[in-house]
Amino acid sequence: MHLSFNIFPVTIPKSKIQVGILKYPGKNEFKEIRYSKAGTHLFVGNRKDKDGNDCIWSVPLLPESEKLGGSFEEIGLEKHLNIASNLIRETLIGSFGKLEIPFLDVQPIEFVYTRPNPELLRNIIGEACPSWLAVEIVYAVTVRPFYFDDRNPIVGITVDIRTHNAIDLNCRELGKLGIELRGKYVQHEIPRYDPRTRSPRKLVGRVLDLTDDFLILDDHLEGIDRIELENAFLEPRMENVVSCLRSLFGQKADLYIKDLRKRKAGVYSGEGKIARLSEFGKYLSSVELEIVPGLRVKPLGMLSQNGSGLKFPKIAKVPKTTYIFDASGTKADTWHDRGLDNYGPYDHSVFSPTQPVIAVLCEPRFKGRVEEFLRQFRDGISLSGKGRNPYSKGFLRKYLIDDLSFRFVEAKADTASAYKEAAIRAIENAVTEGVNIDLAFVQIQERHHQLIGNDNPYFVTKALFLSKGIPDQAVEIETMMSNQYQLGYVLNNIGLATYAKLSGTPWLLPSSQAIAHEFVFGLGSAIVGDGRFGARERYVGITTVFTGDGKYILENRTKAVKFEEYGKSLLETVKETISAVRTQFNWKDGSFLRLVFHVFKPMKDEEINVVKQAVAELEKYQVEFAFLHVIGNHSILIFDEHNKQGFPDIRGTMQKGKFAPERGLFIIPGKEESILVLTGGKEVKTAEDGLPQPVLLKLHKDSTFRDMIYLTRQTYTFSCHSWRTFSPSPLPVTILYSELIAKLLANLNFVSGWNSDAIVGKIGRTRWFL
Secondary structure: OOEEEOEEEEOOOOOEEEEEEEEOOOHHHHHHHHHHOOOOEEEEEEEEOOOOOEEEEEEEOOOOOOOOOOEEEEEEHHHOHHHHHHHHHHHHHHHHHOOOOOEEEEOOEEEEOOOOOOOHHHHHHHHHOOOOEEEEEEEEEEEEEEOOOOOOOEEEEEEEEEEEEEEOOEHHHHHHOOOOOOOOEEEEEOOOOOOOEOOOEEEEEEEEEEOOOEEEEEEEOOOOOEEEHHHOEEOOOHHHHHHHHHHHHOOHHHHHHHHHHHHHHHHHOHHHHHHHHHHHHHHHHOOOEEEEOOEEEOEOOOOEOOOOOOOOOOOEEOOOOOEEOOOOOOOEEOOHHHHHHHHOOOOOOOOOOOOOEEEEEEOHHHHHHHHHHHHHHHHOOOOOOOOOOOOOOHHHHHOOOOOOEEEEEEOOOOOHHHHHHHHHHHHHHHHHOOOOOOEEEEEEOHHHHHOOHHHOHHHHHHHHHHHOOOOEEEEEHHHHOOOHHHHHHHHHHHHHHHHHHOOOOOOEEEOOOOOOEEEEEEEEEEEEEOOOOOOEEEEEEEEEEEEEOOEEEEOOOOEEEEHHHHHHHHHHHHHHHHHHHHHHHOOOOOOEEEEEEEEOOOOOHHHHHHHHHHHHOOOOOEEEEEEEEEEOOOOOOEEEOOOOOOEEOOOOOOEEOOOOOOOOEEEEEEOOEEEEOOOOOOOOOOHHHOOOOOEEEEEOOOOOOOOHHHHHHHHHHHHOOOOOOOOOOOOOHHHHHHHHHHHHHHHHOOOOOOOHHHHOOHHHHOOOOO
């Protein structure tokens, strides 16, 4: 193992700088001052003067810059690393500007960089590539302090690399070239907020039709239902780049597109990123940055286990997770799938129903293939060759079920109305015959996922079945037609989710015995709407895990509410869950209680106060709490430079996960932060997926429980607890389940007649959302 970060350290010397103190002028005025003085001054807000009044600090960046301030003060730069970071950022912008490269943004810094290779599309097509069409390589640079271990803090320049599409010809000219505009979204230019950047563009709507001078829009910004052809630009999504290439180059375009996708995958790959970072590091090491007049700093090489001149931060690895398959804890394994094969599920001795009845909805033209798929689901699949067969036992033997019975009902067409009519018949037939349906199995098509609300067969049938207390399992016909090797893994995952939807418990995880009672509440969100500008709803899902008898137990009650209501719902969930578990386990007064919250966004003061209100009502117990923001999109990457070969992908034809670190590694980069690898090289699905990003865990300052190593290990443990798939999860189940709940309920809200109260009863205590 040879780890490195995409971080270039900068040591900050002990030195003092003078700052000017100005009265805070107001939010809009402050923004205007910052950008009017961009490149000559740094302004820092959220400060207090000696009398406690809001103020801003001003720092001149150039020798000729005017000193601005009603009063002045000297500060030690090494004690104000956020200011040092901002000074370095501003100086980098000036340094990059000398290279005459275009900036997309300056906070964070994003710019087009053509070393070592030029823009991708021109590199493929050559001189025939129009100047207005490009797929550019963009470098994203952030600067921030790092507090690794207990050593002196450093400032680090983090650099990531991505691609950016550009279509810089207005729609009138595109139309002259024969490029179809109808059905595509367009943008218009808006004023630059910083004079150093390209003119930004904003989405305005989707083209319904066009006249000689205007585009007529049907899904659009409020008040803008048309736009002049000269002022409109095609949104530079990849599908629009492809459309332009096909209009310009005909059959040749397919070769260009294939090559382009391959090169884009190379940009996002581990080997592609580390090569470009090494090249960019040569530039950084060649410059001295004068961050204020007379004070220079020099970036070091990439932070690596054998480079950069700095001691590499301490690396830790989470121990393997243990899965428990019986109440005594004696039947256990560190591999969940092997444990299920050897022991059966945790609750198999008390599981009911032992002979589930499954209603099957399918289209007549696919019935034969659905029957074959379900036979393999029930009895198992035979594979030729030496590869592992994960589903040789089938559902009956793997989950120790006595029998399955399938009741087929055909949807007469592939429409939502035909599917709904078939679902109604399935329910009515069961009632007539006095049979209880335990699960509905619904064959859908891949294209159905593009449909909204009443047009989507999946959501229409799910709404109907849930309203009758029946969970469902949908599978695309395209998935059923996978090759036999892939099908074994598909069936294995569906079997796991099916058992959980039938209220089964496949396994449990051991919990720490050091604390009497612990609750982990996960919050995830989803935004769903019709079109890009239509009515949109944001929902928040809530999932709860608690400790009991030395195990982590997933609470069955699940909720999802509109975003504006989730504070109240969170308070109710905390109270209800604690009350139910307190009675179940007969707590004693004075017991120790820990509440941990995994959240999808930084928590605001009012949300923190909701929890404090719940804690205040638990006066009979000793309570501590932690708020952990789980961040998937951030600036930090980790490479393992020994992993140059990667791992064979599922097809066995390509190597995936090159330069990716091992799952379970973590590093503490700050006093209240942790970087955790939840997707390693083995867990990447295909070579085209590129280098996986670790998650960043950020602890809120008001947390009273602050052990980041414990919280990191717990987050990893919960990433191993999903009953949706055997593949390791890129998120803890607390967030993952909450996002699934929020997304499904938000989509169901677009189905006519759906009432979210349908999941309040028995069905709400199943894992219907898997």
